[in-house]
Amino acid sequence: MAHDLANKNDDPAANVAQWMEDVHHGTLCTISTVSGLEGFPHGSIVPFAISEDGCPYILVAEIAAHTKNLLNSSKACLFISHPNPSGDPQSHWRASIIGNFSRIVSPSRESELSEQNLSKSIRVSEEEQEHMLIRYCQRVPSAESYLKTHNFFFWKMNTIEKVRYIAGFGKICWIDGQELIKAVSDPDLGGVKDGSIEHMNDDHEDAMVTICEGHHGFKPESVEMIGLDSGGIMMVSKNPEKSVYTPFGKRIKSDQLRVEIINLVKQARKSLQ
Numbered sequence: 593m594a595h596d597l598a599n600k601n602d603d604p605a606a607n608v609a610q611w612m613e614d615v616h617h618g619t620l621c622t623i624s625t626v627s628g629l630e631g632f633p634h635g636s637i638v639p640f641a642i643s644e645d646g647c648p649y650i651l652v653a654e655i656a657a658h659t660k661n662l663l664n665s666s667k668a669c670l671f672i673s674h675p676n677p678s679g680d681p682q683s684h685w686r687a688s689i690i691g692n693f694s695r696i697v698s699p700s701r702e703s704e705l706s707e708q709n710l711s712k713s714i715r716v717s718e719e720e721q722e723h724m725l726i727r728y729c730q731r732v733p734s735a736e737s738y739l740k741t742h743n744f745f746f747w748k749m750n751t752i753e754k755v756r757y758i759a760g761f762g763k764i765c766w767i768d769g770q771e772l773i774k775a776v777s778d779p780d781l782g783g784v785k786d787g788s789i790e791h792m793n794d795d796h797e798d799a800m801v802t803i804c805e806g807h808h809g810f811k812p813e814s815v816e817m818i819g820l821d822s823g824g825i826m827m828v829s830k831n832p833e834k835s836v837y838t839p840f841g842k843r844i845k846s847d848q849l850r851v852e853i854i855n856l857v858k859q860a861r862k863s864l865q
Contacts, residue, residue: 646777806860
């Protein structure tokens, strides 16, 4: 559900973090390289997901204008806004997330790029890229075929400089990029991540089967948790073989993890009644 104006604590960074959960696409503006339009902003709608460390990332074809623009200048703005505004659209929330994008490259794809382009990219493992794809597919189910059969790459806003925050008339400010990152992700989660995953796999496979059935519409023979972050949990199943990301619906801190996993199970059971 989209949050209309601000959260009760009226924390701008926390509000934007929630808005990034509420909407799954935005308007990406990059600096044009088209002949005669060099230096002008170029905008179009793009789906986006949120990385484990709290940064927005997109999946873009090599032939796309945004790719050509970002190769020339990494500077960009991702604009998000209330998805269903009623009345005056300026009375509803919106945010401009301003930063720099870098291409994400796994070892199996390095040969596709020139040395110059590769040097400007962020190298990740095959597992990290697969986890990015699982998160992205939760928002864009058809994306798996794009990455594996077409010439698409992930691009991540790996540095966020500032956010222009507007939560309605008179609720306007600038947010520092690091302040937003702290609201979207929790570094302390890393300290409990491995133990939590091990506990779920050892003692609560039945709960994860319920989550698969209630949230994703299939009942696996077996399931294993392979990841979690401030936004949700990641699981792989057998019979059928699937990889899924189940969002909490909000960004959480480490001390909320147990309660939010229990909430996912409760929601799944309720949907199955």
